[in-house]
Amino acid sequence: MKDEKALVVFSGGQDSTTCLFWALKNFKAVEVVTFDYGQRHALEIECAKKIAEEQNVRHHILNMELLNQLAPNALTRDDIAVEEGEEGGLPSTFVPGRNLLFLSFAGVLASQIGAKHIVTGVCETDFSGYPDCRDIFIKSLNVTLNLSMDSSFVIHTPLMWIDKAETWALADELGAFEYVREKTLTCYNGIIADGCGDCPACKLRLQGMETYLHSKEIGGVL
Numbered sequence: 001m002k003d004e005k006a007l008v009v010f011s012g013g014q015d016s017t018t019c020l021f022w023a024l025k026n027f028k029a030v031e032v033v034t035f036d037y038g039q040r041h042a043l044e045i046e047c048a049k050k051i052a053e054e055q056n057v058r059h060h061i062l063n064m065e066l067l068n069q070l071a072p073n074a075l076t077r078d079d080i081a082v083e084e085g086e087e088g089g090l091p092s093t094f095v096p097g098r099n100l101l102f103l104s105f106a107g108v109l110a111s112q113i114g115a116k117h118i119v120t121g122v123c124e125t126d127f128s129g130y131p132d133c134r135d136i137f138i139k140s141l142n143v144t145l146n147l148s149m150d151s152s153f154v155i156h157t158p159l160m161w162i163d164k165a166e167t168w169a170l171a172d173e174l175g176a177f178e179y180v181r182e183k184t185l186t187c188y189n190g191i192i193a194d195g196c197g198d199c200p201a202c203k204l205r206l207q208g209m210e211t212y213l214h215s216k217e218i219g220g221v222l
């Protein structure tokens with residue numbers, strides 16, 4: 001695995017940045033791809049660019065603005081508020097098929113740059129309810145990508161079965177806890193690092209960090 005190249009699906013957030021560090025540890029060569037679909041905050045792209053530059057990895061940015069035509073929603077339009085979903089329902093940030101599209105484009109790009117491995121930070125554990133973040137979908141798509149391009153991609157999902165606290169633990173293990181905490185953007189309101197503290201993404205991230213720090217007994221509550 002060490003001698004091969006990996007492409008990381010990269011948004012500049014906590015999860016994908018942790019995946020970037022995971023890939024840097026496990027593969028000889030790493031490149032990252034960010035999908036630009038008119039994010040609520042262009043800052044998200046800037047944030048991803050900066051991290052890629054600092055980690056010295058080649059950064060591909062693909063224009064996916066057609067997603068706006070397909071699924072206007074809270075992540076891409078300023079006039080729709082981000083709301084948590086009804087219990088068991090999908091949050092207003094849901095774009096049907098988003099991950100399907102992103103990972104398919106990542107597969108095409110991986111093929112072009114000669115990367116056998118595709119790394120994505122999708123996760124079943126955070127209960128976001130996105131069907132195309134589930135393990136079964138990723139496995140299915142892995143087969144489809146291989147059949148469609150007659151290749152042997154391996155899709156890696158280091159975060160699939162871990163929660164936010166364990167994602168912080170993984171970042172720490174990789175020596176990147178402070179980096180991930182200070183440089184990444186998860187907040188729906190576009191505030192870097194610890195964020196606004198109030199949106200669903202911030203709540204999840206902060207709760208995870210508090211749980212991790214508490215379990216590590218180096219500070220407890222922030």
Ligand SMILES: [Zn+2]
Nearest residue numbers: 187196199202
């Ligand atoms: Zn926030």
